[in-house]
Amino acid sequence: MSFTDKEPGGQTVAGKPLRCPICQHDRFWSRRTLLPRRALAAFDIEWAAPKAVVHACARCRHLLWFLPES
Numbered sequence: 001m002s003f004t005d006k007e008p009g010g011q012t013v014a015g016k017p018l019r020c021p022i023c024q025h026d027r028f029w030s031r032r033t034l035l036p037r038r039a040l041a042a043f044d045i046e047w048a049a050p051k052a053v054v055h056a057c058a059r060c061r062h063l064l065w066f067l068p069e070s
Helices: 039-044
Strands: 028-034 049-056 064-065
Touching: none
Parallel strands: none
Antiparallel strands: 028 049, 049 064
């Protein structure tokens, strides 16, 4: 399944509407994915579950990665 299989929608993070930091668009394709092992080491979070939520801007395709809320 790819990001674009569904219609993009509005997303919230920490209770606030998400906007793309590049183009300020407010519609995203979203999916859960596994974090690459190297990414865990780079951020010193090997202890974290290797899953993340990724939002792809529907306009410029910028990717925003978020660890799951605990």
